Every structure is written in structure tokens, then in C-alpha cells.
Amino acid sequence: MNILRTIIITGLASVVLPVMAVTEAKPATQYTIDANQAVLKALPFSDKVDFDNATRGLISKPDTLTITDKDGKAVWDLEEYKRFISIDKVSPDSVNPSLWRNSQLTIQYGLFEVTKNIYQVRGYDLSNITFVKGDTGWIVFDPLISPETAKAALDLINKEFGERPVVAIIYSHSHIDHYGGATGIVTQADVDAGKVHILAPEGFAEHAVSENVIAGNAMGRRAIYMYGALLPRDEKGGINGGLGMTTSTGVAGLILPTRDISRTDEKVKIDGVEMIFQMTPGTEAPAEMNTWFPEWNALWMAENSTNTMHNILTLRGAQVRDALKWSYYLNETIEKWGDKVEVKFQSHHWPVWGNENIIPYFEKQRDIYKFTHDQSVRLMNQGYNGEEISEMITLPASLENNWATRGYYGTLRHNSRAVYQRYMGWYNGNPSDLNNLPDELVAVKYMEFMGGEKEVLKKSQASFDKGEYRWVAEVMKHAVFANPESTDAKELLADAYEQLGYQSESGPWRSVYLQGAYELRNGVPAAGGTQTATEDTIRAMQAGMLFDYLSVRLNVEKAAGKDFKINVNFTDTKKKYTLSVKNSVLNHTTKQARKADVTISMSMATMHEIQLKTIDFDSAIESGKVKLKGEKSVLDDFMGMLDDYNFWFNIVTP
CATH class of the missing domain: 3.30.1050.10 (SCP2 sterol-binding domain)
Structure with a gap:
């Protein structure tokens, strides 16, 4: 079986992938089952507020959700997930219960009312699309990745409220899941004619085009791992991307802004709707902004506060983000509108209602980035390196037991290393690591010093049988690099990756481990082509x-x-x-x-x-x-x- 799948990677470009027959995944071991059961006991699963919020305001949804392109090929198929994920199903042994809970929430889909005149279509892509009702038409925030999914969302809301034109689009920031679908709901001709306004934060166009051009090939390849592009959609494969289920697969477009927003407190009135902007450059994206709706005491948070700990450094590769600046802008948000806000909503996940709930939520969002920054730097200044810090740092109970700061996308482990990298770079200070040997050279020596491949396999299997999967992954990496033809070495390394994936709370971590296991067992695909940027991006x-x-x-x-x-x-x-x-x-x-x-x-x-x-x-x-x-x-x-x-x-x- 060799089916072509086209995917869109967040912040990247389209990739045509061969989806090949997959070696059957193995079950969770008892050690993994025990680890996942421990999560059930450690976290407050009896707290169902998120489930109430994720389903609140539902107006309508189709019975099934499969969106196709003009050739009839699916670009978004939620049915792949719905067949095995639902609110009433307990977490399987092969899925971290906290990640399973997140997937139960992000699979909620349809048209939702946020507050008066503000609606969201959720579950139609990795991100949400937001519709604000103006005097004559819709003001759209962040029109998803694909033109097809954006159009399907517009059709859904127009079916409910009657046909209304899109009079403006507002891009909150420069990642592709927040602008790629614009061409599905407006035309460049209407924009050129002044019928549609396109607003974006200053620097949007430059960053939207450039972020992944220079290193786009490497980022795209690593994004296959981060988003589990080749993984089957089942309990032992891809179940959730952390921010949403997965990415849609249409060819993203790019309609450039007609107006840049350049300063905090800048006011704009479009179609009778007043908006006030807060600039937040250098947080989740190099160009990003929040939006305040004074008429409804509603606050659009872009991607600056989602219901997860976000990435300080994304696993696909990017420049390290500024955790300190991120916390600063969240604090500024609290100071500007904290006494008024009654609903906050954003480009991923579900809203939070009630001032008494929103302020504590914002404080913990602010503090997850401030804590990660401050404590990583404190330990760094005590002489610890990034790997040591990631092993030592732990959250206070107030952040550890808070669902909205759990590591479904970013994690404390890799975010703390990112803070270290931002200040100190790649070198950890140990002379042995200044000019160390690369994996391919060191692996052969490791195998020789450790008694040869046969002995290493024997000892590693014993460690695997004790549930020491991180150690097995470390050792067997050298065995595979020393002898990439060794089926036994690749199988044992794949087994270790698989169990680590089953235990991961982070959607991207799970995908990385399981994609690694997939390629060890099935090989690296040789077919399929790539497009390092969409046509609109090239032209921009x-x-x-x-x-x-x-x-x-x-x-x-x-x-x-x-x-x-x-x-x-x-x-x-x-x-x-x-x-x-x-x-x-x-x-x-x-x-x-x-x-x-x-x-x-x-x-x-x-x-x-x-x-x-x-x-x-x-x-x-x-x-x-x-x-x-x-x-x-x-x-x-x-x-x-x-x-x-x-x-x-x-x-x-x-």
C-alpha cells in the first residue's frame, strides 16, 4: 500500500508524503501502564471545567467532518480520530492519560458562540477560526491553514446566520495556521478593490515569508517528526498535536496585509466594530498582537495564552523565543484589561469566561514562562548546564496541577533547555564537549569499549525489561549508528522510543518518539516530493x-x-x-x-x-x-x- 498524503506543517510549507504499510506497533509494557496509571493519580482529573468550557455555546455541527479539495481528496478528516476518541472513553494503556484528556477536549468541533457577536468554528483545523459580526459582514480572525477548511467554516456559520460577506481579515501573527486559508474566503481582487481589509501586526509579511525559507528544508523534515505525519491515527499512533488534533492538508495561500498595526493601544473601527490592539512581538511569534473588544469586554489573545504550556523552542526548529518578554506582555495584558475582561478566547483551544476565572488563568500563564525563565537562569548561574537543569527543574504545585499550564505542546524539560540556549548557546562549558566527536564516529568506539554489539544488545534488553527506556534509547542510538544494518539494534531502539512515546504527555514528544520508531522499522521514505514554500509565499x-x-x-x-x-x-x-x-x-x-x-x-x-x-x-x-x-x-x-x-x-x- 503506497498512498500519497499532502500535509501542511505549521509555520512551514506543503510536503507530499508516501504513507507506507507500517510494521505493527507493540503494546504498552507494564512499566508504561504503571507510569500512565500514576498520572491518573497525580493530576486532578475530577476537575471537569475544561469540558464544560470546550462544549459551551455549541450552536451547530455536522454529523461527520471530512473536508475535501476540488479533486475530492480529503484535506481534513476528523473522522480518523472520532472513531477511537470520545469523552466517554477511558485512556488506553498506550496513551498518557493527560494527553488523552487533551485530545478529548480538542476533538470537540462545530460552531460555537463565544459572546455577543463573536463566534468560533473549532475542530476544522489545527487552529480556530473566529467570526466577529459587524454591521454588514464578518470580520475574520486567523483563517486556518487551508482554503478548503476556512471555506467550510464560513459555509457553516453562513448556513446558521444567513449569507454575509467577509469584510475584513485580521492575522494575529505570522504562522501559517493563522493565515493560510484566507484565499478560501476572500479573493485578491476584492482586497485590491478595497472591499476587504487585511490587518496584521507590523513585520507580519516579512516573518510570514522568511521564517522557514532559509532553513525550510531541515525544519520541514523535522516537522514530520513533530507532527507525526506518517503515523496511523489510532491508540498506538498519532492522537493529538497538543494545540489541536493535527494539521490540514490543503495548499496554503497568502494574501498580504493592507494595513499594519504598529503600536499598542492603536484603535481601529471596521464595519461598526471597535478594536484596540496590544503589540506582543517576540513572544509566541516575532510579529504578534492581541485584540480588545471594548463593547463586549472580550479579549482575543492570539496564541499568547493557550490552554497548554507553549514552546520556548519548537522541536521542528526555530529561533529561541523570549520567555521573559512573553511573561512581560501577559502581565501588561492583565494591567490593561484585567479589571474589565469577561471572556478571553484565542486561536487554539476553548475560551474562559468570567473575570474571576480569567485573571487567575492569566496569572498562571504569565508565571509559567516567568518561572521557566527565572529558575532556568538561576540554576544556570549556579553552574548547571541545559541537560542538568531540565532534569532538576520542577514546577510549584499551583502550576503543576493547573491543566492550562500542562505540557501538551511545549514541556518544562525542553523549554528550560531553550532558556539555557538563549543565554549560553550550544556549548555547555565542559571541555570534552567543545570539539566532541559526532555520533557516527563516536558510535563505533562506544560499541568497541562496551564489548561489541552482541553484548550491548544483551545488556540493553535487560535494561529494557526493567523499564529503563531513556537509557536504552541512549545506548541503542550508538548501536544503530555503529551498524545501521543491524535489525536487532533498530528494533530494540524502536521499542524504547515507542514506550517513551506512549508515556509522553506532550503531543509533539509522542509524535517524535513514534515517528522515530516508525522509521527504524520501516525505513526512511524515498518517494514523495517537497514544496519548500507555497506559490503565494514565493511570490511574496x-x-x-x-x-x-x-x-x-x-x-x-x-x-x-x-x-x-x-x-x-x-x-x-x-x-x-x-x-x-x-x-x-x-x-x-x-x-x-x-x-x-x-x-x-x-x-x-x-x-x-x-x-x-x-x-x-x-x-x-x-x-x-x-x-x-x-x-x-x-x-x-x-x-x-x-x-x-x-x-x-x-x-x-x-
């Missing part, structure tokens, strides 16, 4: 960003000894650049060289066509879309120096 790239991307593709060996200049003139924007290759480095500048080896002239639209591979340089030159003057061989050589990345690089094997 500025020239400088494009040239930065070309720079990281320059192959050192192929560029060795080369020294040349290429002038690039864009006929539509009237901007001119020089690309120079020297010392195996590509530089670009707007101070154009008077004499270049070759000059090319074209429109940015043609450049985008070349990037999208709908035309190549030779064809563009032949058709006249590109004018060339000078030595064409220089351009040919340059294009031959650029690497094309292999998406399916190895992770759990060398």
Missing part, C-alpha cells in the same frame, strides 16, 4: 530574501576559486542588484557593479516563475522574458553551484 518574497536563500544553497566545492559578478535588473520594480561570488561566498548588494561578467534583466514575476520551476532560465531567455548581456557561461556555472536539498535525510540512522 523580496529580492534580498531570495538572494539570501540562494546564498545558503551555494556549494563550497563547486564555488572554490571562482570570482565573478552578476548584475540583476528587475524591470518592473526598477531595482538593481549585484551578486558576487568570491571565497566560496555569495554576497548581494544594491550598489550595482559598473562592470559585471553577465547582466540579466527580467521582471520579479519572471524570477518567481523560475523559482516555482514553471520556466527555466534557458527557456526564459529564449522567450525574451530574460534579457542577457555578457558571458552566459557565468550564469550557467552559477546555477550549477546551487544545491538542491534532499528532504528525506536520515535522522534516527546515520
